[in-house]
Amino acid sequence: MAQQKIFGYANRISVRPGEDITFHVNCDGATEADAQLVRLIHGDSSPAGPGHVEVELDSAVNGRWAVKKQFTQLGSYLKVDDPARKLEVPGSLTLMAFIWPTMPCHGDRQTILGRWDALRNVGYALGINPAGHLEFWVGNGKEVDYVCAELPLLAKMWYFVAVSYDRATGRAEIYQEGVGNRYNSLLSKVVPHDYASHVVQHFRFAPENRGDVPFMIAGAHDEHKLRGAFVNDLYAGKIDRPAICSRALSRTELDHCCKGGLPPASDILAYWDTSKGYSAHGVGHTVTDVGPHGLHAKGFNHPVRGMTGWNWNGKDDCYRLDPSQYGGIEFHRDSVTDCRWEPTKTFTVPADLKSGIYAVRLRIGPGTGIAEEYIVFVVRAAKPGGKLCFLVPTASYLAYGNEALSFDAHIIQPMTGQPPVVTDLDVETYEHREYGLSTYDHYEDDAGVCFSSYLRPIVNMRPKYRMSSMNITWQFPADLSVVAWIDHMGYDCDFITDEDLDREGVELLKPYLCVMSGTHPEYVSEKMLDAQEDYVAGGGRLIYMGGNGYYWVVGFDPEVPACMEVRKLDSGMRAWAARPGEHYLQTTGEKSGLWRNRGRAPQKLTGVGFIAEGFETATPYRKMPDAWHRTVSWITDGVEGEIIGDCGLAYGGAAGVELDRYDLSLGTPPHTKIIASSGGHSDNYVLVTEELLYAYAGLTGSLDYRIRGDITYFTAPNDGAVFSTGSIGFGQALPANGFDNSAARVLANVVDAFLKPGRLPGDQWTVEEKQWR
Amino acid sequence: MTETDIAPEANQDVHVRDLFDRMTRSYLRSVLSDELIAEHARGDLGHVSEPLARLLAWCERRPPHQQYAVKVEADGSFRLIRFAGRGQKPAYVGDQRFATLQEARHGAFLRHVKDLVET
Numbered sequence: 001m002a003q004q005k006i007f008g009y010a011n012r013i014s015v016r017p018g019e020d021i022t023f024h025v026n027c028d029g030a031t032e033a034d035a036q037l038v039r040l041i042h043g044d045s046s047p048a049g050p051g052h053v054e055v056e057l058d059s060a061v062n063g064r065w066a067v068k069k070q071f072t073q074l075g076s077y078l079k080v081d082d083p084a085r086k087l088e089v090p091g092s093l094t095l096m097a098f099i100w101p102t103m104p105c106h107g108d109r110q111t112i113l114g115r116w117d118a119l120r121n122v123g124y125a126l127g128i129n130p131a132g133h134l135e136f137w138v139g140n141g142k143e144v145d146y147v148c149a150e151l152p153l154l155a156k157m158w159y160f161v162a163v164s165y166d167r168a169t170g171r172a173e174i175y176q177e178g179v180g181n182r183y184n185s186l187l188s189k190v191v192p193h194d195y196a197s198h199v200v201q202h203f204r205f206a207p208e209n210r211g212d213v214p215f216m217i218a219g220a221h222d223e224h225k226l227r228g229a230f231v232n233d234l235y236a237g238k239i240d241r242p243a244i245c246s247r248a249l250s251r252t253e254l255d256h257c258c259k260g261g262l263p264p265a266s267d268i269l270a271y272w273d274t275s276k277g278y279s280a281h282g283v284g285h286t287v288t289d290v291g292p293h294g295l296h297a298k299g300f301n302h303p304v305r306g307m308t309g310w311n312w313n314g315k316d317d318c319y320r321l322d323p324s325q326y327g328g329i330e331f332h333r334d335s336v337t338d339c340r341w342e343p344t345k346t347f348t349v350p351a352d353l354k355s356g357i358y359a360v361r362l363r364i365g366p367g368t369g370i371a372e373e374y375i376v377f378v379v380r381a382a383k384p385g386g387k388l389c390f391l392v393p394t395a396s397y398l399a400y401g402n403e404a405l406s407f408d409a410h411i412i413q414p415m416t417g418q419p420p421v422v423t424d425l426d427v428e429t430y431e432h433r434e435y436g437l438s439t440y441d442h443y444e445d446d447a448g449v450c451f452s453s454y455l456r457p458i459v460n461m462r463p464k465y466r467m468s469s470m471n472i473t474w475q476f477p478a479d480l481s482v483v484a485w486i487d488h489m490g491y492d493c494d495f496i497t498d499e500d501l502d503r504e505g506v507e508l509l510k511p512y513l514c515v516m517s518g519t520h521p522e523y524v525s526e527k528m529l530d531a532q533e534d535y536v537a538g539g540g541r542l543i544y545m546g547g548n549g550y551y552w553v554v555g556f557d558p559e560v561p562a563c564m565e566v567r568k569l570d571s572g573m574r575a576w577a578a579r580p581g582e583h584y585l586q587t588t589g590e591k592s593g594l595w596r597n598r599g600r601a602p603q604k605l606t607g608v609g610f611i612a613e614g615f616e617t618a619t620p621y622r623k624m625p626d627a628w629h630r631t632v633s634w635i636t637d638g639v640e641g642e643i644i645g646d647c648g649l650a651y652g653g654a655a656g657v658e659l660d661r662y663d664l665s666l667g668t669p670p671h672t673k674i675i676a677s678s679g680g681h682s683d684n685y686v687l688v689t690e691e692l693l694y695a696y697a698g699l700t701g702s703l704d705y706r707i708r709g710d711i712t713y714f715t716a717p718n719d720g721a722v723f724s725t726g727s728i729g730f731g732q733a734l735p736a737n738g739f740d741n742s743a744a745r746v747l748a749n750v751v752d753a754f755l756k757p758g759r760l761p762g763d764q765w766t767v768e769e770k771q772w773r
Numbered sequence: 774m775t776e777t778d779i780a781p782e783a784n785q786d787v788h789v790r791d792l793f794d795r796m797t798r799s800y801l802r803s804v805l806s807d808e809l810i811a812e813h814a815r816g817d818l819g820h821v822s823e824p825l826a827r828l829l830a831w832c833e834r835r836p837p838h839q840q841y842a843v844k845v846e847a848d849g850s851f852r853l854i855r856f857a858g859r860g861q862k863p864a865y866v867g868d869q870r871f872a873t874l875q876e877a878r879h880g881a882f883l884r885h886v887k888d889l890v891e892t
Binding site: 368369406407408410413414417418419420421422423424427430431433444468471616617651681682683684702 | 818819820826829830832833834836837840841842843844845847851854856859860861862863874878881
C-alpha cells in the first residue's frame with residue numbers, strides 16, 4: 001500500500017460569510033478523507049501552554065470527501081498563444097535569443113525555445129544538451145537529428161544564440177557568441193575564454209509538426225500516462241528577446257541581431273520583446289510579441305521580470321530608468337506559485353460564522369503527521385462588529401511558506417546554536433519539493449526565491465507545526481498563542497489579513513478602537529504601512545505584538561493577489577541578496593529591501609525596530625524608570641516588582657527570538673516611554689547587519705547593551721496610541737501558566753485601556769513635577 | 774577553445790578551509806576534557822564557558838554533510854540524522870533512540886567530539 005499522505009490549499013486566505021472558498025486536495029493512499037471544520041484556538045504543543053486547542057463545528061463541509069492524486073507542475077516558463085498555429089513552421093526557420101544560463105552543465109536537457117513534443121520526438125527546439133552545449137534538434141516522430149556547439153556554455157554569462165535551418169537543403173548552422181560586458185555577467189573580459197561557436201550540420205530529415213504541441217519558451221511539451229500533458233526540459237536562467245523567423249538567416253544577418261538589431265521585418269514570425277510592458281507600477285506576466293501575428297506569451301509559475309538584460313550597462317539600476325535594458329526574464333526549474341489542482345470541494349461560509357481563524361481538517365488512515373492536513377483560512381466579519389481587530393500577517397506567512405533552512409542553509413546551526421529537530425512532515429516536504437519554496441530558500445540554481453503564494457500547500461501555516469531549525473512555533477502557529485489569549489480573555493475580536501489591508505487600506509481599520517499585530521509581521525506592503533500609519537494618526541490604537549516587524553518592502557501581484565514578492569538587498573538580516581540592478585519589485589515598481597532604507601524605519605510607526613536575533617534562550621524584561629511615570633504607570637498595574645515575562649513557550653521568556661529596540665535616531669517618537677527592557681542575552685543573540693558600519697568583535701548579547709527588546713508606549717493624535725512589545729517571544733509568553741503571568745497582565749491592561757473610547761489613561765497628567773510616583 | 778582558454782577546476786577555497794579547520798581542531802583537542810563534556814550534558818543553554826562555546830561553534834560550522842540533526846520519531850523518541858544534500862532524504866546515524874531532546878542533542882554533540890578526536 002502506498003504511503004498515506006494528504007495535502008491541500010484553498011483558493012483564498014480570507015473570506016467573508018456568504019462567500020465561497022474552494023479547497024484543492026492531493027492525496028496518496030486513500031480515496032476518501034474525513035473533513036471537519038474547526039476553529040483554531042491554540043497551535044503550540046509546548047507543555048508550558050495549553051497545547052493544541054481547536055473547536056469542532058457543525059458544518060455542511062464536514063464529512064467524507066472524495067480525494068485523489070493530483071500533480072504539480074514545477075518550473076517557470078512561457079507558453080505562446082498561437083491559435084492559428086503560425087509557429088507550426090512548414091519550411092525553413094531561424095530561432096534566436098539572448099541567454100544567461102545558470103545551470104548549463106546540469107546533466108539534463110533544457111529547452112530555450114521551440115515547438116517540441118518530448119514524448120513523441122516531434123518538432124524543433126533550440127536548447128542546451130545534457131553536456132551543457134547549445135543544441136538545435138528536430139524530430140519526425142521516429143528519429144531526432146541535431147547540431148550542437150563545440151564548447152559548453154558558461155554559467156551566468158550572456159550569450160547571443162541562434163540557429164539557421166534551411167529545410168530544402170537540411171543545412172543547420174548553430175550561432176553562439178558571447179555578449180558579456182563590464183557589468184552584465186559573472187566574469188570579466190580578463191578571463192581568456194572563447195565564447196563563440198559556429199557549427200554546421202546537414203540534417204537527414206525535416207521536422208514534423210503536431211498540431212496540439214504549444215510553442216514554449218524555457219520548457220517543452222511532454223506527456224505522462226497518469227499525469228497527462230506537462231512541461232518538461234525546463235530551462236534555468238535568463239532569456240532576453242527570443243524570436244523566430246521564417247527563413248534561414250545568414251551569418252551577417254545574425255551578426256546584426258547579436259548587436260541588438262532586429263531581424264528583417266518581413267521574415268519575423270514572432271519577436272517577443274521582453275523589455276516591453278514596463279510601467280512605473282511594474283510589469284505583468286504577458287510577454288509581448290511585436291511581430292506581425294501578435295503571438296503574446298504568458299508566464300506560468302512567475303518567471304521573474306524586472307531583471308537585467310543582455311545589454312545592461314550597470315548605470316541604470318531600475319527598469320523605470322530604461323526598460324530596454326531590462327529584457328531579462330529569469331526562469332527557475334523548481335518554482336511553483338500555483339499548483340493548479342482540480343477543485344475538491346467548495347464551501348459557502350455561513351452567515352452566522354463568527355470572525356476567526358478556521359481550518360478544514362482532513363484526515364486519512366492514522367490521521368496524524370502527513371496523514372493529517374489543516375487548510376487554514378481567515379473568516380472576516382460580515383460587518384465590523386468587535387472593537388478589537390487582529391491583523392493576521394499573511395504576507396509574512398507566505399514569506400516563510402515551506403522554508404527548508406534546516407536542510408539547505410549552512411548558516412542555520414550557527415544562527416540557532418542548536419541542531420535542528422525535524423519531523424516526518426519536514427522530511428516529506430523537503431524530499432519531494434513539489435509544493436515550492438519560501439523567500440528564505442534558494443532555487444536549485446542558487447538564486448533567491450522572491451515569490452511566494454498560498455495557491456499551494458504550506459506545511460508550516462498550520463497548527464502544531466514547529467519550525468525545525470529553532471524548535472519553536474513560528475509565524476502562524478505562534479500567532480495562535482495570541483489568538484488563544486484573546487479567546488481566553490473573551491474579547492470580541494474581528495480578524496483581517498494583510499491581503500485585505502493591502503486591498504482596502506485604512507478604511508478597513510477605522511471601525512476598530514484597537515488593532516493588534518501578529519508576533520512577527522515582517523513583510524509589509526506600502527498600502528499596509530500607509531493604512532496603519534494613517535490609522536494611528538487618526539486616533540487608532542495599535543498594539544505591535546512582535547519583533548522584527550514592518551521590515552521588508554513587499555508587493556502583492558495585482559493579477560494574482562495570492563502571490564507576494566520581495567527582493568532582499570543592501571542590508572538587513574537576509575537569506576539572499578538580489579543581484580545588482582534587480583532591486584525593484586515587478587509587481588509594484590517600488591524598490592524592495594528594508595523599509596528602513598526607504599526612509600520608513602519601523603521605529604517611526606511603532607517606536608521600536610529590529611536590533612538582534614538569537615535562539616536557544618530568552619529572558620524576561622525589567623521595568624525601566626518610565627514604568628513608574630504617572631502617564632503610563634497603568635500599563636504595569638498588578639505587576640509586582642521589576643520583572644515582566646519570566647515564562648513563555650518560546651525558550652521560557654517573553655523577550656527573545658527576535659528583538660526590537662527604541663532608537664530616536666531612526667524615528668522613535670520623541671515622547672516615547674520605555675516601559676521595560678530586556679538585556680543580558682546570550683552571545684547567540686547578535687546585532688542585525690543593518691546596524692553595522694564597521695564590524696568589530698563583541699556585537700553579541702553579553703557584550704552589547706543595544707541587544708535587548710524594549711516595551712514601549714507613545715500617544716498619537718486624536719487619542720491614538722501605540723504599544724509595542726519589542727519581541728517575538730512576547731506572544732508565545734501569553735499562554736504560560738494558564739494565561740496567568742506578568743506579560744499577559746501587561747497586555748490586558750493595554751487592551752482594556754485601548755478598547756475604551758475617548759481619552760487614554762494617564763493623559764490628565766501634564767505638569768512634569770507631578771508625573772513621577 | 775583557445776590555447777590559453779580556462780579549464781574548469783574545483784573550488785580551491787576548500788584547501789584554505791582545511792588549513793583553518795586543522796588549526797581549530799588542534800586548539801579544540803587541547804581544551805577537550807571530561808569537564809567540558811559534562812558541561813554540555815547538563816544542557817545549560819545560552820551562557821557557556823569559552824572552551825565549550827568554541828567547540829560548539831566548530832560543530833555548528835562544519836560542512837552540511839558533517840553536521841547532525843535530530844529527528845522526532847512517531848513514538849516520540851529521538852534519533853540522529855545527517856542531511857544528504859539538496860532534495861535528498863536525510864540518513865539516520867546509528868540506531869540509538871533518545872528519550873529526550875536534550876539527550877539527543879548531547880548525543881549529537883558526542884558524535885561531533887568523536888569526529889574531532891578520530892578524524
